[in-house]
Every structure is written in C-alpha cells, then in structure tokens.
Amino acid sequence: MRAGVLSKDEVIEFLNENFINTWVPNCELGRIQSLREPIAKRREREGKSFDTSHPLAQAIIRGWKTGSKKGSPVDCLVMSSAFELMGRQMVNDLEKDSKRRELREHAYYLAFLQEALEGKQPGLGNLILTSENSSQSVLDAFRTPTCGRHDYTIAMIDATAFENGGTLTIDIEVGRGNSDGTFILVNGDTELPTTEGIPQEDLLGWVWSESGETGQITHRFDRGQFFKLGAIGHSNEGEASVNAFVAQISVGPADS
Known part of the structure; x- marks a missing residue:
C-alpha cells in the first residue's frame, strides 16, 4: 500500500x-x-x-x-x-x-x-443489503464445540441502508453431514461467548436445524443497523464434526 x-x-x-x-x-x-x-x-x-x-x-x-x-x-x-x-x-x-x-x-x-x-462502518459487514440488492446468500460451514469452547461461524449482515427498518428474513438449509446446527441472530456489536450460553436478552432470533433440514429466522427492526448471524454444530457422536449450510438473507418491508 x-x-x-x-x-x-x-x-x-x-x-x-x-x-x-x-x-x-x-x-x-x-x-x-x-x-x-x-x-x-x-x-x-x-x-x-x-x-x-x-x-x-x-x-x-x-x-x-x-x-x-x-x-x-x-x-x-x-x-x-x-x-x-x-x-x-x-x-x-x-x-x-x-x-x-x-x-x-x-x-x-x-x-x-x-x-x-461518518459512522458507515465500511468493510465490517460480510453481506451488504440495500434496496437495490435486498437479498444475498452465504455458503459456509459450522463446527461442533471442541475442548469446551464454542467456535461460532459468523456472518455479518449490513442492513444500514434501510434507514426506516424492515423485516430481516434468514432462510437456512443445512448440509447432510453428521452434525445439526444452531443459528442465532444478535446485534452486530454483541460478542458471542465462547464458553457459555448466550443471554436471552441478547437474542434477536434463533433456530435449530437438523442435518439435511431447513429453518428460518425473522426479525423486524426499526432502523438501519448491523446484525450478526452465528452458527455452531451439535452432534451425538462425541467427535468433532463439520457440516455445511446455506443462508439466504433478505430484507423486506416491515409489515411483510
């Protein structure tokens, strides 16, 4: 540079x-x-x-x-x-x-x-949603916790362009690997704990999706802001495992 x-x-x-x-x-x-x-x-x-x-x-x-x-x-x-x-x-x-x-x-x-x-936080969102491009998808993978630590896969969602708010919808499809997934939505500045659960007051929405299944999170917001989507795996097999997921993330009218 x-x-x-x-x-x-x-x-x-x-x-x-x-x-x-x-x-x-x-x-x-x-x-x-x-x-x-x-x-x-x-x-x-x-x-x-x-x-x-x-x-x-x-x-x-x-x-x-x-x-x-x-x-x-x-x-x-x-x-x-x-x-x-x-x-x-x-x-x-x-x-x-x-x-x-x-x-x-x-x-x-x-x-x-x-x-x-100017406070627009450029580069801090993985997915930038606007009225012209109000829907994007992310393909990633989540892991089961190791050594007692929660290792979240995180996608940042930039919805600051929607100054008057809207309805955030996240449609999730989990791969056919050995682990199920928990997906949580929090404000963009909320830190996800690595050793304990997330306080209820920090949760904007969440969904559990089993291997090969789908799930959805919806959240209404009244002003443009950043969101954080966290994904973590769960398995009954006792060994660390990884699974893929696709999340289709979109913003629609607040009354939709």
Missing part, C-alpha cells in the same frame, strides 16, 4: 489531518500460526515481550474476526479513540472494491476513510 494509495498526496494529507496512523505486524499478534514459535523464541532470546492484552492489540484481533474471513496480508483498520472498530479494508480486495465502485484506487481509499469517519 505504501507504493500505491498511501503515496498519494491527498491521501497522506487526509490521514495526517484526521488520524493517528501506526503499523502493527499481524505476526506479532499471533495471526500467522507458522511464525508463533519462532517469534516466541526471539522474544525470549531478546528479553522482550508483546502485550496482546493492550486495547489496541485486542481491537486489531477483533478486526480479523469481523467482516470477510478471507485472508489478506494487510488490513487497514479504522478505530475510534475508544478502540472501537469503525472500518476495515483488506489490501487484497482494494483493486476489486475500487473497480466495483468505478473509482481509482486512491479515490476509493479516500471514500473508505471518509465513510468510516
């Missing part, structure tokens, strides 16, 4: 006027599994440590798990002064995203930064 959009004067000026800018190598936070052991040995040898509990480090780690789960060597994360995520742009998607909006890369990157400052 330094030789691309970050070399443009107008981008540099906008960043310096509106942001505190820093670089944090993902490998230092343990994102690259193959480098964890060599880095740990280097720190031990040099007598240095890296505090991954720092709010900045924790915000970066949350950024990895938010929005698209595709890999990218560099993430541009926009955060508030309270370390809340405001936007995410993956360098691998920069060219594709700019072409989709018919902008040059530096102009698209500027638009991304401006939208983050």
Whole structure:
C-alpha cells in the first residue's frame, strides 16, 4: 500500500489531518500460526515481550474476526479513540472494491476513510443489503464445540441502508453431514461467548436445524443497523464434526 494509495498526496494529507496512523505486524499478534514459535523464541532470546492484552492489540484481533474471513496480508483498520472498530479494508480486495465502485484506487481509499469517519462502518459487514440488492446468500460451514469452547461461524449482515427498518428474513438449509446446527441472530456489536450460553436478552432470533433440514429466522427492526448471524454444530457422536449450510438473507418491508 505504501507504493500505491498511501503515496498519494491527498491521501497522506487526509490521514495526517484526521488520524493517528501506526503499523502493527499481524505476526506479532499471533495471526500467522507458522511464525508463533519462532517469534516466541526471539522474544525470549531478546528479553522482550508483546502485550496482546493492550486495547489496541485486542481491537486489531477483533478486526480479523469481523467482516470477510478471507485472508489478506494487510488490513487497514479504522478505530475510534475508544478502540472501537469503525472500518476495515483488506489490501487484497482494494483493486476489486475500487473497480466495483468505478473509482481509482486512491479515490476509493479516500471514500473508505471518509465513510468510516461518518459512522458507515465500511468493510465490517460480510453481506451488504440495500434496496437495490435486498437479498444475498452465504455458503459456509459450522463446527461442533471442541475442548469446551464454542467456535461460532459468523456472518455479518449490513442492513444500514434501510434507514426506516424492515423485516430481516434468514432462510437456512443445512448440509447432510453428521452434525445439526444452531443459528442465532444478535446485534452486530454483541460478542458471542465462547464458553457459555448466550443471554436471552441478547437474542434477536434463533433456530435449530437438523442435518439435511431447513429453518428460518425473522426479525423486524426499526432502523438501519448491523446484525450478526452465528452458527455452531451439535452432534451425538462425541467427535468433532463439520457440516455445511446455506443462508439466504433478505430484507423486506416491515409489515411483510
């Protein structure tokens, strides 16, 4: 990025006027599994440590798990002064995203930064729903819990374009693998616990779907917002298992 959009004067000026800018190598936070052991040995040898509990480090780690789960060597994360995520742009998607909006890369990157400052949370939703494109599908897989930890597969749903609200409908079809699935819907900023159940007051909707079966979640909302769909597997066989699912996600009128 330094030789691309970050070399443009107008981008540099906008960043310096509106942001505190820093670089944090993902490998230092343990994102690259193959480098964890060599880095740990280097720190031990040099007598240095890296505090991954720092709010900045924790915000970066949350950024990895938010929005698209595709890999990218560099993430541009926009955060508030309270370390809340405001936007995410993956360098691998920069060219594709700019072409989709018919902008040059530096102009698209500027638009991304401006939208983050305006609270539009660009890049934090896997599925962006609008009145022109009100239905999308996601194909993914869920896993049964391992070592007592709930490992949710998460899809972020961006319905901020529906300023006056609507009805969110999620039609789910589960594959024919060995595990059933539980699907839950919560607000976009709700954290899904890894070791216990979800508080009832956080649930917007949920459905249990057995292997090879279908299910549906509906939720009426009165203003545009982000939602989070979590999926986790259940099996009686005692071994970890994986199953696929397809979710068709759409927004219709509130009175539908």
